[in-house]
Amino acid sequence: MGKYFLLSFIFFACWFHECKSCFPIPRVHVYIGNEFTQISDPLLVYCKSDDDDLGTHSLTAYQDFHFDFCVKPFRTLFYCYLTSGKRTASFEVYNAKWISIPCQSYKNCVYVANENGIYLGDKLWSNWVVG
Numbered sequence: 001m002g003k004y005f006l007l008s009f010i011f012f013a014c015w016f017h018e019c020k021s022c023f024p025i026p027r028v029h030v031y032i033g034n035e036f037t038q039i040s041d042p043l044l045v046y047c048k049s050d051d052d053d054l055g056t057h058s059l060t061a062y063q064d065f066h067f068d069f070c071v072k073p074f075r076t077l078f079y080c081y082l083t084s085g086k087r088t089a090s091f092e093v094y095n096a097k098w099i100s101i102p103c104q105s106y107k108n109c110v111y112v113a114n115e116n117g118i119y120l121g122d123k124l125w126s127n128w129v130v131g
Helices: 002-016
Strands: 027-033 043-050 053-059 064-070 076-086 089-096 108-114 115-119 124-126
Touching: 002 076, 027 043, 027 076, 027 089, 043 064, 064 089, 064 115, 089 108, 089 115, 089 124
Parallel strands: 027 108
Antiparallel strands: 027 064, 043 053, 043 076, 076 089, 108 115, 115 124
């Protein structure tokens, strides 16, 4: 009986205090870093999903922006739009419909922006559009 009371208490405490647990699905962490090596304009990062608008963040050299979320199977989709000077890029940072999740261990998506494009790990993920 005491075990069920404790589990119920934990469940309701998490529910009312927006618990960071995504049980049984792991929480996904997304990192977007500015690794431009030349002196450049700040990297502007704007990310959103259908449910969340994370706003615009200005990153100077070697800063990063990160966020996390619980995956809604077959529904979660996050896009990011990046701008630096005349360079722009837009791409999916996470899509629950991907057949194979390209992120490290399925829960850490680390993107790096530099002069050559946007990289996920060592793979070119998105090219810049210059205009």
